[in-house]
Amino acid sequence: MNNYEKSIIDKIVAELNDYESSYVYLTDKVKYNQHETVKKIITHQNNGFTKKSNKKRFFFNIGNSRVDTIVKKIDFDTKDIQLTTLEGGFDTQDFLLKSELKQFLKETKQAIKINELVEMFSDFGNAVVKKDSNEVYKKVNLANLKIIDQTAETLEDTTVIEEHKYNPTEFRRIGNQSEWDNIQESLEELIDDNDKSPKIHVYERYGEMTVEEFKKAKGEKASDGDGDRYIQTMSVVAIDRKKATDWYYTENTEGYGRILFIEELDGDKNVDGRIYFKPYREAHFDAYQGRWLRKGIREKLFDIQDRANVLGNQIYEAMKWSQLHIFWSSDQKIAGRNVLESLEQGQIIFTDNLQTLPVEERNLSANVNEWNRLMELADRESQAFEVATGEGLPSGTTLGQVQIQANAVGEHFNFKREKLALMFKEIFNDWMIDELINKINQKHTLELKGSPEYFEQFFEAAATGWVITNYMKMVALAGGVVTKDQVEQLKQVKKDELIKRPKQTIEILKDYYRKVKMKFDIDITGESINKQTKVSNGIALLPYITNPQIMDDPMARGILSDVADSLGFNVSKSGTAPKTQQQQPQKQPQPKANAIPEQDNNSQTL
Numbered sequence: 001m002n003n004y005e006k007s008i009i010d011k012i013v014a015e016l017n018d019y020e021s022s023y024v025y026l027t028d029k030v031k032y033n034q035h036e037t038v039k040k041i042i043t044h045q046n047n048g049f050t051k052k053s054n055k056k057r058f059f060f061n062i063g064n065s066r067v068d069t070i071v072k073k074i075d076f077d078t079k080d081i082q083l084t085t086l087e088g089g090f091d092t093q094d095f096l097l098k099s100e101l102k103q104f105l106k107e108t109k110q111a112i113k114i115n116e117l118v119e120m121f122s123d124f125g126n127a128v129v130k131k132d133s134n135e136v137y138k139k140v141n142l143a144n145l146k147i148i149d150q151t152a153e154t155l156e157d158t159t160v161i162e163e164h165k166y167n168p169t170e171f172r173r174i175g176n177q178s179e180w181d182n183i184q185e186s187l188e189e190l191i192d193d194n195d196k197s198p199k200i201h202v203y204e205r206y207g208e209m210t211v212e213e214f215k216k217a218k219g220e221k222a223s224d225g226d227g228d229r230y231i232q233t234m235s236v237v238a239i240d241r242k243k244a245t246d247w248y249y250t251e252n253t254e255g256y257g258r259i260l261f262i263e264e265l266d267g268d269k270n271v272d273g274r275i276y277f278k279p280y281r282e283a284h285f286d287a288y289q290g291r292w293l294r295k296g297i298r299e300k301l302f303d304i305q306d307r308a309n310v311l312g313n314q315i316y317e318a319m320k321w322s323q324l325h326i327f328w329s330s331d332q333k334i335a336g337r338n339v340l341e342s343l344e345q346g347q348i349i350f351t352d353n354l355q356t357l358p359v360e361e362r363n364l365s366a367n368v369n370e371w372n373r374l375m376e377l378a379d380r381e382s383q384a385f386e387v388a389t390g391e392g393l394p395s396g397t398t399l400g401q402v403q404i405q406a407n408a409v410g411e412h413f414n415f416k417r418e419k420l421a422l423m424f425k426e427i428f429n430d431w432m433i434d435e436l437i438n439k440i441n442q443k444h445t446l447e448l449k450g451s452p453e454y455f456e457q458f459f460e461a462a463a464t465g466w467v468i469t470n471y472m473k474m475v476a477l478a479g480g481v482v483t484k485d486q487v488e489q490l491k492q493v494k495k496d497e498l499i500k501r502p503k504q505t506i507e508i509l510k511d512y513y514r515k516v517k518m519k520f521d522i523d524i525t526g527e528s529i530n531k532q533t534k535v536s537n538g539i540a541l542l543p544y545i546t547n548p549q550i551m552d553d554p555m556a557r558g559i560l561s562d563v564a565d566s567l568g569f570n571v572s573k574s575g576t577a578p579k580t581q582q583q584q585p586q587k588q589p590q591p592k593a594n595a596i597p598e599q600d601n602n603s604q605t606l
Contacts, residue, residue, distance in 0.1 A: 004216040004217055004219075005217065005257075005258070005259050006257075007213070007216075007217075008213065008217045008235060008237070008259060008262075009237055009239060009244070009256070009257035009258075009259070010244075011213075012161065012203055012205055012235070012237055012239065013239060013241070013244045013245075013257075015146070015148050015159065015161060015205075016146060016161060016203070016241070018148070019034070019035055019146045019147070019148055019150070019161075020035045020146075021033075021035075024150050024151055024291075026151070026289075026290040026291060027290075032150065032291055033150070034147055034150045034291070034292070034293045035146075037293060037299065038124075038142055038143055038293070039143075040299075040302065041123070041124060041296075041298045041299060042143060044061070044063060044298055044302075044305055045063075045123070045298065047059040047061055049309070057309070057313050058309075058312060058313055058316060059309060060308050060309055060312040061305075062301060062304065062305055062308050062374075062375070062378050063123075063297060063298045063301050063305060065384075066297055066301070066378060066379070066382040066384040067119070067122050067123045067297050067298065067382075069382070069384040070122040070297055070382060070383070070384065070413075070416075071118050071119050071122050073383075073413040074118055074121075074122065074413055074416055074417050074420065075417075076114060076118050076417055076420055076421065076424075077111065077114060077115070078102075078105045078106075078110050078111050078114060079523075080421070080522055080523040080524070081101065081105065081110075081424070081428065081520060081521075081522060081523075082101070082520070082521045082522070082523060083097050083098070083100070083101040083436075083518055083519075083520060083521075084518060084519055084520070084521050085097065085516055085517070085518050086517040086518060086519060087516075087517045088515040088516045088517050092461065093512070093513060093516055095457060095458070095461065096446065096448075096506070096508070097513070097516075097518065099446055099447070099448045099449050100436075100440050100446060100508075100513075101436075102449045103446060103447060103449070104436050104439060104440070108136070108435075113137075113138075113139065114424070116139055117129065117139060117283075117420070118420065120139065120142075121283055121285055121296070121420050122285065122296060122297055123296050123297060123298050124142055124293075124296045124298065124299075125284065125285040125286055125293070125294045125295045125296025125297070125298075125299060125300075126142060126282065126283070126284055126285065126293060126294055126296065127139075127282065127283045127420065127423065128140040128142065128145060128155070128280055128281070128282045129280065129281050129282075129423070129427060130162075130279050130280050131279040131280075131431055136431050136432055136435050137281075137427055137431055137432075140162065140280065142293075144162055144163040144164070145160065145161075145162055145163075146160065146161040146162070146163065147160060147292045147293070148160070148161065148207070149292075150291055150292060150293070151290055151291055151292070152292045153288050153292065154282065154292075155278055155280050155282055155292075156276060156277065156278060158207070158292065159205065159206065159207030159208065160205070160206045160207065160278060160280070161203050161204065161205045161206075161207075162203070162204045162206075163201060163202070163203055163204075164201070164202040164203075164204065165199045165200070165201055165202075166199065166200050166202060167197070167198065167199060167200075168187055168191060168198060168200065171183070171186070171187070171200045171202070171238075172187070175260065178236075178260075178261065179261075180236065180260035180261050181258075181259070181260055181261065182238075182258040182259065182260055183260070185255075185258055186200060186238040186258045186260070187200070189240075189255045189256075189258065190238055190239075190240045190243075190256075190257075190258075200238050201238065201239055201240070201241060202236060202237070202238050202260070203236070203237050203238075203239060204234070204235075204236050205233075205234070205235040205236075205237070206232075206233075206234055206265070206277070206278045206279075207232070207233065208230045208231070208232060208233070209230065209231060209233045209235075210226065210227050210228070210229065210230055210231075211223075211226035211227075211229045211230070211231055212226035212227040214231060214233055214262070214264065217235075217259060217262050218262060231264050231265075232264070232265040232267070232277040233262060233263065233264055233265060234261075234262070234263055234265055235259065235261070235262045236259075236260040236261040236262070237257055237258065237259050237260060238257060238258050238260055239256065239257040240256045240257065243255075243256035243257075244256045244257060265277045265278075268430070270426055270429070270430045271426075271429045271430060271519070272426075281423050281426050281427050281430075282423060283419055283420045283422065283423035284419060285297075285416060285419065297381075297382045300381045300382060301378055301381060301382065304374055304377055304378045304381065307374060308371070308374050308378075311367060311370060311371055311374065312371070314367065315361075315364070315367050315368075315371070318361035318363075318364065318367070319361065319364075321360075321361070322360040322361045322364075325356070326356070326357040327354055327355065327356055327357060328354075328355055328357050329353050329354045329355070330353045383412050383413070414524065417524055418524040421522040421523075421524040422522075424522055425520060425521070425522050428520035429519055429520050432520065433518070433519065433520060437513070437518075440508070440512075440513055441510065441511050441512070441513055441514055442510060443507075443508065443509055443510045444507075444508050445505055445506070445507055445508070446505065446506045446507075446508050447503055447504070447505050448504040448505070448506065455504070458498075458504065459495045459498050459499065460491075460495070462494070462498060463490075463491040463492075463494035463495045463498070464491060466491075466494050467487055467490050467491055467494065537569070538569060541560075541563075541564055541569060544560055545560070545564075
């Protein structure tokens with residue numbers, strides 16, 4: 001380890017020590033350390049106490065159920081992700097892209113990733129993802145993410161160090177894949193042969209560095225003025241923190257770290273024009289309050305959780321004592337004996353004095369009231385009221401009050417959902433869009449998936465295309481004439497055939513979407529997840545949809561279609577009103593022999 005390498009490693013060690021042990025003052029009365037806060041969150045998640053005790057204690061976890069409620073109310077899922085065509089596409093491509101998106105999200109297991117991030121977002125109050133060459137993006141463990149400037153508002157405003165722990169085999173494999181330097185030297189210097197489960201700690205640092213530091217770390221000669229110019233860099237180092245600490249006190253010259261990789265970073269511009277130097281995207285549950293780590297449900301309940309543990313264990317101890325039956329007497333003949341063991345049913349005791357010693361909990365009702373008050377306060381802090389959890393409401397609650405409460409809670413979680421959705425919008429448009437385009441422009445089989453309205457559109461389009469391609473052209477060449485009613489009958493025959501298929505699949509040719517420019521969008525209104533609202537809207541629309549006067553009027557039908565579409569329903573603008581009389585089917589035209597093709601039961605090709 002040369003002096004230049006040593007200076008970089010010492011810089012990272014100092015930053016790590018400062019992050020873990022130093023407090024920042026958010027105000028002159030409030031000191032804060034993110035490392036300790038994250039540790040306490042994880043401790044509470046695992047029913048642990050931050051202070052040790054030799055007494056038996058119970059942990060009354062009040063956070064788990066409330067986090068689950070928040071996750072359920074946010075309810076962000078793959079169904080909220082939409083794909084919008086900007087230019088270059090036509091109706092059939094727009095239609096098929098809905099199924100392409102569903103298939104792509106399923107194949108890349110986005111549902112699992114999104115669910116994990118929603119849970120992390122609600123519990124920790126923060127969700128961070130990192131760009132990844134294998135998975136496009138992956139969740140970042142906040143316990144391993146060191147925010148050097150703890151008061152920064154975003155990750156772009158501070159130096160960030162991410163810690164990784166590898167066994168020797170993992171270290172060598174990942175190092176070779178990433179083309180790191182000093183792999184063998186690190187294994188020789190940083191692995192203790194006496195350790196049965198050796199680990200190498202690798203630190204990935206993103207932050208500023210002078211040009212002089214950067215050049216010297218790479219073994220290059222610095223120029224005049226390089227010490228005053230700063231650049232954004234990425235450094236990967238392997239460090240033995242214990243050896244590094246010992247060096248400060250013993251001045252041991254033995255190597256305690258190696259630089260594995262270092263490079264200058266070029267900013268990446270996202271779809272909104274913002275430049276990112278770090279490969280992270282972030283979402284925060286709460287507003288910025290002077291610290292990067294925003295408060296999630298678990299931290300909001302810190303004080304209430306601590307008080308609930310104390311009170312719950314006090315009630316436990318009191319109840320344990322109250323179950324004892326203890327007597328006292330001044331009669332020396334029976335003092336010290338257990339009268340319950342020697343007594344028989346109906347036996348009369350002769351004694352000068354025998355009285356019960358009162359050990360029952362005389363303040364139990366006050367403790368119960370205090371517990372209930374804590375639970376109400378916890379519900380208020382997390383917005384986990386009965387209307388959100390689905391529990392029964394107090395008697396006398398009117399329907400109007402329920403709707404007001406439901407709307408207020410819904411607006412609150414819509415706002416939280418929006419915070420999370422903005423991060424996913426960046427992830428999908430900045431990182432996932434190229435992956436999707438490359439995938440769907442290869443030859444593949446597409447399985448159609450969607451709502452009944454979606455399949456109705458597909459059946460209509462497929463049947464129309466089949467009639468035009470395989471029937472009407474043949475009839476015209478044969479010199480025949482086909483009426484509108486005959487076309488509708490043939491389309492219905494084809495629809496019936498398609499409906500009977502167990503799966504609706506289409507063969508997509510290579511570069512079918514090559515000229516289509518698209519982007520991801522996120523549904524943040526929450527309307528799509530409110531099933532009761534959609535049912536009510538559908539019932540309200542039915543009288544208008546089934547009204548022939550409205551459906552026969554092109555202007556009225558167009559307005560109704562736009563309204564229905566905004567509510568999540570498909571009403572064709574070009575459709576006709578339901579027929580009030582059953583029309584007699586007309587005889588189909590008979591073209592020349594061999595003019596009608598056979599129906600194809602296989603998947604279609606585009």
